[in-house]
Amino acid sequence: MLHHTLKISLVAAACGLAFATTANAEEVTTERHQAEITTVAEGLNFPWGLAFLPNGDALITEKSGTLRRVGTDGVISTPISGVPEVVYKSQGGLLDVALDPNFAENEYVYLSYSEADPAGGPGNSTAVARGKLVGNNLQEVEVIFRGAPKYESGAHFGSRLVFSPEGYLFVTLGDRYSAMDDAQTLDNHHGKVVRIWPDGSVPEDNPFVGQDDALPEIWSYGHRNVQGAAIHPDTGKLWTVEHGPKGGDEINIPEAGANYGWPVATYGVDYDGSIISDKTHVEGTVQPHYYWVPSIATSNMIFYTGSEFPAWQGDLLVGALKGSQVARLDLEGDRVMHEETLFAEAISGRIRDIEQGPDGAIYVITDDRNGQFIRISNADD
């Protein structure tokens, strides 16, 4: 049921850059809407994180360590200066980007990334830095969070950055793969969601503050590799989505201090088919809110609230690396009533981030050497 309305428009070489802007649009029939998929820009090098500036421009990270601004016209800027040095290795590099809720006043931009050991050791961990975005420069950059311990691995860094309505900053982390057992202990940041203030200080009411052998930043634990997070628009609660191993991608609604089971309870098996745990239910751990078997390889997710797609308002849209899909979960309250697979045939590429634009359209970036920045807009009659 795909209508191909291919329109190739002018390729503009702007600002002396080699990047091209394109506008080929494809129309897709979904259950509730016709959607038009337009490539706004391409030539991004493994883009990972996407955030919109108040003027409609996008900030996009590239995993290799560059942060760029992409205009609504598709023009991609030169790298923004001042970005911290990253460990660009396997899944590591420059990861998410988020704007301060008071960006208009304070100009703070937050970046998550894999950071080398400042002491010179072989390990690395996910860190979060912030700086003030002035023109194309990030200024007064400071590291506000450093995952502990530094660990030698190129895998499972998380990480997504979201602000709660109260102004807390949630940082979602990974278990570093070979350190998966650490997800069950509280003396490290592996497999945790952490909650900090935007300046990096620890909220006094965090669940493990004052507990011996527990890191005070921890909000919830027993996670595997949490690469998606969003705040529910009505309840204000954090929702996360994490990669399972082979099977067992999970949506959770992390509560303070709760244990989400990894790796002692899981609906998945290891990539080679071997059993990590034969248990899906373990006393003291919380069941997922929703899960996928087989995995769709979840990346980020949003609660859609725009006017562009009225029938999708309140739905959870989950980007996936597998099948070039967005899973639309139709929610009634917190309950999933229905899942629709969107765009699987119309987008080619692993969907690495999904965001709602200031215009109400949906934007995704694809995880590729020639990564695309794609706009999804309404094409109803």
Next chain:
Amino acid sequence: MLHHTLKISLVAAACGLAFATTANAEEVTTERHQAEITTVAEGLNFPWGLAFLPNGDALITEKSGTLRRVGTDGVISTPISGVPEVVYKSQGGLLDVALDPNFAENEYVYLSYSEADPAGGPGNSTAVARGKLVGNNLQEVEVIFRGAPKYESGAHFGSRLVFSPEGYLFVTLGDRYSAMDDAQTLDNHHGKVVRIWPDGSVPEDNPFVGQDDALPEIWSYGHRNVQGAAIHPDTGKLWTVEHGPKGGDEINIPEAGANYGWPVATYGVDYDGSIISDKTHVEGTVQPHYYWVPSIATSNMIFYTGSEFPAWQGDLLVGALKGSQVARLDLEGDRVMHEETLFAEAISGRIRDIEQGPDGAIYVITDDRNGQFIRISNADD
């Protein structure tokens, strides 16, 4: 991932009947269990309803109007006498069969069926009769419910019969297709779930008792064609599953007096693609608990509670006419966490009823001229 372990065994011609019993088994890999699918009996003529007797024999209705006993050895009996006359036309005929919760004492068997107008008019409606099963005879047969009005149609009779823990009998009904608008008014039984006592009397606390222009048997309304029902083993609440049109099969948890929206609110369109309602949300109507687009053409469902498949305990298993599938919904409390499609490649035929046997195995019947009675058992290593 199908292992074919085809074993053809002796075909027994028993009791002078032409029906054959077979035992060909196929092993299927699912997410949590290996399952073995065995054809216990075949040669049933459009079987519709299935219920197990205390000794493990099955009672199976055939739509044309016969009720038979099928032994655990696959031997199919001659027709049980005393079954009411049915209107065998399109979707109409002898439909569900259920045992009284006190069957061991009172021997009551309940049958739902499409009944002609006793006054001789051209209409018909779903009725429920009960009788005492003595040997192969149904005795003291009495009609305990007659859907109103009688209406000339061969479509959408419902109907499933389930007893609540308190001893109420729920009868699920259809909207008679061309009378769909009646589902929104209370002066008829079209598109309703009704609640009666086993003798047909009306419970005094039914939601519309004493209300002018409302039939007192009505429990909930705004349904389309409810062909599946089960009582949640923990909460004791009624759950139903109904066919949508093209899209929009729904699971509901019908509350007393509530309106489930059909046909003013639906996630489906008419079979020819035309719009029945462009609304999914209408004030005063309840959203489905879970829904399918596209339709899987739901038939009956069970909450699985047996020891045969430990990892499926508490799950909702929904039979479907399309794709020969059973949808396994993994529940946490009432919430659907995950859906798995079971047996789609291993069973050929529309699954018309699904029940849990006294042995904990799962049994289905297929809607076919040569209908099968199939046992699904555990084949884990």
